[in-house]
Amino acid sequence: MADKAKKIEATAEETVVEKPVKEVSLKEQNPEKFLKEFNWHNYEEGIDQVDEGQLQEFEKLVAENFVDTLDDEVVEGVVVHITDRDAIIDINAKSEGVISLNEFRYNPGLKVGDKVEVLIDVREDATGQLILSHRKARTIKAWDRVNKAHDEGTVVNGFVKCRTKGGMIVDVFGIEAFLPGSQIDVKPIRDYDIYVGKTMEFKIVKINHEFKNVVVSHKALIEADIEEQKKEIISQLEKGQVLEGVVKNITSYGVFVDLGGVDGLIHITDLSWSRINHPNEIVELDEKLNVVILDFDEDKTRIQLGLKQLNPHPWDALGDELKVGDKVKGKVVVIADYGAFIEVAEGVEGLIHVSEMSWSTHLRSAQDFVNVGDEVEAVILTLDRDERKMSLGIKQLTPDPWTDITKKYPVGSKHKGVVRNFTNFGVFVELEEGIDGLIYISDLSWTKKIKHPSEFTNIGDQLEVVVLELDVEGRKLSLGHKQTTENPWDKYEDDFAVGTKHTAKIDEIVDKGAVVNFNDDISAFVPKRHLEKEDGSDLKKGEEAEFMIIEFNKEFKKVVASHASVHKEEEAKIVKQAAKKAAQQAEEAKPTLGDANAKLQEIKDKMEGKKK
Numbered sequence: 001m002a003d004k005a006k007k008i009e010a011t012a013e014e015t016v017v018e019k020p021v022k023e024v025s026l027k028e029q030n031p032e033k034f035l036k037e038f039n040w041h042n043y044e045e046g047i048d049q050v051d052e053g054q055l056q057e058f059e060k061l062v063a064e065n066f067v068d069t070l071d072d073e074v075v076e077g078v079v080v081h082i083t084d085r086d087a088i089i090d091i092n093a094k095s096e097g098v099i100s101l102n103e104f105r106y107n108p109g110l111k112v113g114d115k116v117e118v119l120i121d122v123r124e125d126a127t128g129q130l131i132l133s134h135r136k137a138r139t140i141k142a143w144d145r146v147n148k149a150h151d152e153g154t155v156v157n158g159f160v161k162c163r164t165k166g167g168m169i170v171d172v173f174g175i176e177a178f179l180p181g182s183q184i185d186v187k188p189i190r191d192y193d194i195y196v197g198k199t200m201e202f203k204i205v206k207i208n209h210e211f212k213n214v215v216v217s218h219k220a221l222i223e224a225d226i227e228e229q230k231k232e233i234i235s236q237l238e239k240g241q242v243l244e245g246v247v248k249n250i251t252s253y254g255v256f257v258d259l260g261g262v263d264g265l266i267h268i269t270d271l272s273w274s275r276i277n278h279p280n281e282i283v284e285l286d287e288k289l290n291v292v293i294l295d296f297d298e299d300k301t302r303i304q305l306g307l308k309q310l311n312p313h314p315w316d317a318l319g320d321e322l323k324v325g326d327k328v329k330g331k332v333v334v335i336a337d338y339g340a341f342i343e344v345a346e347g348v349e350g351l352i353h354v355s356e357m358s359w360s361t362h363l364r365s366a367q368d369f370v371n372v373g374d375e376v377e378a379v380i381l382t383l384d385r386d387e388r389k390m391s392l393g394i395k396q397l398t399p400d401p402w403t404d405i406t407k408k409y410p411v412g413s414k415h416k417g418v419v420r421n422f423t424n425f426g427v428f429v430e431l432e433e434g435i436d437g438l439i440y441i442s443d444l445s446w447t448k449k450i451k452h453p454s455e456f457t458n459i460g461d462q463l464e465v466v467v468l469e470l471d472v473e474g475r476k477l478s479l480g481h482k483q484t485t486e487n488p489w490d491k492y493e494d495d496f497a498v499g500t501k502h503t504a505k506i507d508e509i510v511d512k513g514a515v516v517n518f519n520d521d522i523s524a525f526v527p528k529r530h531l532e533k534e535d536g537s538d539l540k541k542g543e544e545a546e547f548m549i550i551e552f553n554k555e556f557k558k559v560v561a562s563h564a565s566v567h568k569e570e571e572a573k574i575v576k577q578a579a580k581k582a583a584q585q586a587e588e589a590k591p592t593l594g595d596a597n598a599k600l601q602e603i604k605d606k607m608e609g610k611k612k
Contacts, residue, residue, distance in 0.1 A: 074137045079114045089118055089132055097132035104134065106159065106171060117141055135174070142173030146214055150204040158202045158216060160195050168192060170202065170216055177204070183217035186226065229261030237303065239293055242310070247287045255279045257291055257305055264303035266291060273308050273347030275333045282307070314347030315388045324380050328392070332374045340366045342376060342392060350390035352378055359395050359402075359434025369394070401434040402475055409435070409477065411467050414484060419461045427453045429463055429479055437477035439465060446482045446489060447521035447557065488521050489554045496522060496549050496559060501566060505544045506531075514539065516547060522559060524549070530562035539563060 080096060081088035087110065089097045099118065104110045119137040120130065149156050158170040158177065168179040179202070181189060202216035245257035245264065254267045271282045283289065291305040322328075330342035330350070339353040357369040370376060378392035401408075409415065409431065417429035417437065426440045444456050457463060469478035496502070496518070506526075508515040513527045526547065531538040539545055548569070551560035 074117050074119050074140050076115055077118045077132070079110065079112050079116060082110070082112060087116075089116065091118060091120075091130075091132070093130060095130050097130040099132045099134050106174075138174035142175045145173045146175060146177075146204060146207065150207050153203065155201050155203060155221060156216075157199055160198050160200060162196060163192050168195060170200075172202065172204070172214065172216060175214055177202075177214035177216045179216050179218065183215075183219045186219055186222050226261055233260060233262045234296075234303075237293055237296060239295060241293045242290055243293065244288060245291055245305075247283050247285055247289065250279050250283065250285060252278060255283055257289070259291075259303070262303065264291065264293070264305040266305045266307050270294065270304075270306040270308055273311070273314050274343065275341070275349065313388075314345060315385065318345065318348055318385070322380070322383070324383050326380050327377060327397075328380060329375065329377050332370050332372050332376060335366050335370065335372055337365050340370050342378060344390070344392075348390070350378070350380070350392040352376075352392045352394060356381065356391070356393035356395055359398070359400060360430065360436070395434075401432060402472065405435070405472060405477075406470065409467050409470065411470055413467050415465055415467070416462055417465055417479070419457050419459055419463060422453045422459070424452065427457065427463075429465055431465075431477075435477065437465065437467070437479035439463070439479045439481050443468070443480035443482055446485070446487050449557075489557065492522055493552065493554050496552050498549050498552055500549050501546055502549070502561070503544060503546050506539050506541050509541050514541075516561060524559040524561040526561050526563065530564045532564045534567040 075091050077089035077091040077097065079087050080090045082101070084101075086098045086100055087104065089099055091097055097118065097120070099116075101110075104116075110116075116134055117137040118132040118134050119140065120132060145156075148154075156172055158172040158179075160179070161169045161171055161176070163169075164178070167181045168184070170177045170179045181192065183205070184192075184195065200218055201221055202218055203220045204214060205217045205220060206215035207213070243259050245259045247255055248258040248263060249256040252268075254265050255271065257264050257266060266279075268276065268279055271279055276282060289307065290310060291307055292309045293303065294306045294309065295304040296302060328344045328350070330344035332340050333343045333349065334341040337354075339351050339356075341349045341351055343349050352366075352370075354364065354366045354369075357366065358364075376394065377397065378394050379396040380390060381393045381396070382389070382391040384390070415431050417431045419427055420430045420436065421428040426438050427444070428436050428438055430436050441450055441453060444450055444453065448456070450456050463481050464484045465479040465481055466483040467477065468480045468483065469476075471477075502518050504516040504518050504524075506514050507517045507523075513525055514531055515523055515525060517523050524547065526539075528538070530550075533539060533545075545563050546566050547561035547563050548565045549559065550562045550565060551558065553559075
């Protein structure tokens, strides 16, 4: 280095031929200062004369041997000495530069002769020393390398420094990059600490220039390798092919199997011919098993696998002697509202519809009859081997209650039943399991006007009934409740005959009159004009008065009463009696024929006397 400086100094002395004002000597000034203070204007104006050859040689030496410390360029230097605190770096300047060893903590193996990138931090400190920065140089170069790696998609090495929230901090080219936890591996990572202190390969997936943020991924490299393996494996797939795989993941809906770089799914329904509740009843994690390829999409990115298909279908092993009408035993495996599925053999199920569980026509839920796990006996109702379907029945194990219905429930017989259901037109009453009858709303009461059956009875109540009609073929039974008692209207027809009088209170005032209740059964309507009292006013609600029945209809249960007719009848009687008395008096006052003749003679005599 000293030889280079002497050679340049000698060249500089020979270069300056004449300088009247001030002699410029490289012995007094270094090349950097010479270039800075050289009067290029005098040189260009011809005031200072310089030999052209010597000037060119000087410029060549400076360009080849010295670093321009005015530029913020990253230059390469060589480690020439290492102290306890610093590294001395030769960058081909007038003097060596100094860098603190703290900037090489990532590289504890730094030694003399190593080449390092540096940036001139301070051209001259108080002692005239050239201060360099390796950290700043690395940062500048690192961003260039990071951007280039991101643009070209190249793989970079990074040192995992520590954990942070949601991931790891990775040193890439001297820049702290973020490695999200989801980008460490293709499988979930529970312990991040095992990666701290390791050097790994990464792919730069995102750069935010505004905030100087870099995001890297190790998972992307693994996925790229897996994708290559998948393409190779998938290209050889065929339906029906049997492969060996390893159980990778178990979910409630199926099992994911690793086929050696590509995953396939065994749906829960393809694990076993028998019905299962969860896949872990059949397989375990990391278990090796053979599977058959059932299907895959056109892009071959989704592979559907099967396990049960490696064994014969249980229906094929079902004995030929089994036929409709046979009794079978099985276990309840599934219950739905409409019925229960019974496994009569491994992988062979039959459905018992809820209507086949009881002779009762009042349908209930299947849970009312059986529970999952119950062992039941049933009769085969239908059997379709091609469609692999079977329907079963439990009620067929007991006699049909309608078989001797005419003997048990003849027309006119009385029974007790339980109210099971309402309709707008009547009540369904169960006489025994399987025997239901209908009571029409009109047959509930002789006297009450019922709009809905719920006004008369409740579900679960017990009612006495009489069998009114019986349709064996249609399995229909018509019942009556009011027929269990005598019709009170037969008696009321005499008690409340037209013209009879009864005392009662006005129960309700309506638009066209009022309603009075003579007893629990008889309610009568009083037209408005028949509410008039003797004084001309109308009866009010709650007033008690005497009423006369003016209409009685047993068939339609209609009764009409009148208060006005009562006091008007009394008036009519009084008038009639007065008329009768007057007539009698008139009769008594009527003269006889002799009296009339005498009277006439008397009048004649008076007239004759007057003439005289």
